[in-house]
Amino acid sequence: MKMRTVGLGLTAVMLAALVGCGTKPAQEAGEAGEDRLPSGTLQGRWWTWASTEPERTNPVADQDGNACERNQPQDVWFLAGTFGTRAERTCSIPAGVPLAFPLLNRIGEPADCAGFMRMAEGSAVLDGRKIDPETYRGEPIEVRSVADNPVTGRGGSFTTTGCGLWVQLPPLEPGEHTLTIRGRSGDFVTGVDYALTVEAA
Template identity: 45%
Template sequence: MSDTDGRFCAENQPADAWYLAGTFGGKAERRCAVPAGRPVVFPVVNFTGTEAECAAKLAEAQGKVLLDTATVMVERMEPTAIEIKGVEGNPVTGKAGTVKTYGCGLWVRLGPVPGGTGTLSIDGTAGSLSVAVTYELEVAKGRV
């Protein structure tokens, strides 16, 4: 499922964090309501593959994130063994079942975002991959 505008932002969120979707490259503009008090986590650029493939992609990865006008720290996540559980045709593995691979990338972990509205700008590159995502966030009290 591709979320081009943020309409699926609240689906399958855990109780302890709020995850924002990345892209497979290109530009996206999304709106998302986030509950107050919840940390926000998202990729700038992320990859899967063998450990060596992941490390090579990560070596050329760059990213910049702004929350309104404030620069946000981007973290480098080194290749880590992961399992992906997917359905037939999913965009990561293309098949149903569990796939063992490595994941890595540039990620951001924000503490709870202040109440009100804000703009989150995510820009990343790695080789030919280019990502530019803008989220209009509305941080409200209570559940979304």
């Protein structure tokens, strides 16, 4: 599938989704298997979530956090990165919901993912503690998007290859948290500084 390049779009999509939060490293979170999504399911659902809003309300284009609550599912809270810029976002998150986000990700042809992942690197720091990501090198995923969205640049359902550096975490404790995410692959560089407030149940 051909995708434009604007951080993510048509001509091989590159989306550095910087977003996340948690209280444990990814390995520890993995021990709570009931909260974790299989990699193909996670990527397909995240790309579908990110491509269901036009640019004005899109969580990837969001600069301050106003769009972070758009279309969130009930069983997981997604965080988004940027199209290759830096952003500072303030978001409120409900208590008791696990979190999932990429440090850096992409969709496109299998060869696009292979080249992208050879250079991919990223980091996430939650409340001063480093979070280790999982590496997804490329697998088929299903994406459903709306027309005129800035993420895939097209509407409808399609199958593509997804890859990236990902984090899944159990629910955060109620209160305030800081999350810093950075990602890079070749010339594409992205970053988000999050101020997160987890609301009491």
